[in-house]
Amino acid sequence: MNIKMNRKIKKALVLGAISGAVLGMVITFAAANRAVNKKEEAMAVTTNKLKTENESLQSQIKQQESVEAAATLSADQTDNWALTLVNNDYPLDTNYAPELKEIRTGYSVDSRIAEDAEQMMADGEAAGLSMNICSAYRSYDDQKGVFNTTMQEWVNQGDSYVDAYNQTKESVAVPGYSEHALGLALDITSADYQELDDKQADTPEAKWLAENCYKYGFILRYPLEKKDITGIVYEPWHYRYVGKDVAKEITEKGITLEEYLGVK
Numbered sequence: 280m281n282i283k284m285n286r287k288i289k290k291a292l293v294l295g296a297i298s299g300a301v302l303g304m305v306i307t308f309a310a311a312n313r314a315v316n317k318k319e320e321a322m323a324v325t326t327n328k329l330k331t332e333n334e335s336l337q338s339q340i341k342q343q344e345s346v347e348a349a350a351t352l353s354a355d356q357t358d359n360w361a362l363t364l365v366n367n368d369y370p371l372d373t374n375y376a377p378e379l380k381e382i383r384t385g386y387s388v389d390s391r392i393a394e395d396a397e398q399m400m401a402d403g404e405a406a407g408l409s410m411n412i413c414s415a416y417r418s419y420d421d422q423k424g425v426f427n428t429t430m431q432e433w434v435n436q437g438d439s440y441v442d443a444y445n446q447t448k449e450s451v452a453v454p455g456y457s458e459h460a461l462g463l464a465l466d467i468t469s470a471d472y473q474e475l476d477d478k479q480a481d482t483p484e485a486k487w488l489a490e491n492c493y494k495y496g497f498i499l500r501y502p503l504e505k506k507d508i509t510g511i512v513y514e515p516w517h518y519r520y521v522g523k524d525v526a527k528e529i530t531e532k533g534i535t536l537e538e539y540l541g542v543k
């Protein structure tokens with residue numbers, strides 16, 4: 280009897296120990312599971328952050344690659360320097376550095392077009408107009424500064440780097456893709472109306488320039504309703520030097536530089 284009882288106690292003790300151990304294991308497992316879940320959450324946050332940063336870096340790398348690819352292109356274009364194409368598909372070598380000449384305080388252009396640009400301004404003024412240059416040559420670094428400042432503003436407002444990049448692209452040319460880096464582009468407004476909007480086209484200065492700029496080798500680079508070709512909205516203030524013969528042909532035909540070069 281005693282032996283039997285002892286066996287029962289033994290059995291209960293053993294079972295108790297086993298279930299105790301199992302319960303302990305369950306508790307330990309649950310605690311471990313919670314810790315693992317927390318760690319997974321933290322890792323998911325980190326992964327997302329890394330993913331965003333990676334996407335941003337990837338797009339920057341892509342950018343850099345196409346800018347570098349354009350170095351060869353612009354080197355090939357040295358004979359036809361006045362026809363160098365820079366747009367969203369044709370970036371410019373980041374090291375491109377034309378010889379500059381200042382035509383207004385703080386505003387320089389490629390020295391090869393300085394005389395024509397100055398003549399155009401002088402003739403316009405002799406016709407009683409008051410023209411104001413608001414942008415001329417801008418280096419890659421100038422453009423990068425403008426772009427990064429704008430992009431940082433979007434990031435500060437809570438945008439991811441990718442979103443901020445895309446937002447900035449809407450209003451600022453991506454460094455390497457601005458025609459102003461050629462030193463062949465001038466933004467000219469009326470001194471009386473300096474806003475960069477469609478109404479600029481109604482000023483006497485813009486009307487005179489649109490009619491006469493070809494005589495000095497310039498074209499209105501981003502005409503109305505040509506965004507699908509140029510990639511840029513109507514800019515009645517942006518003039519681009521292409522040389523007198525080409526400017527005449529482009530103006531007479533009512534085409535864009537892309538169409539003249541046969542890339543669109």
Ligand SMILES: [Zn+2]
Nearest residue numbers: 464465466517
């Ligand atoms: Zn411009």
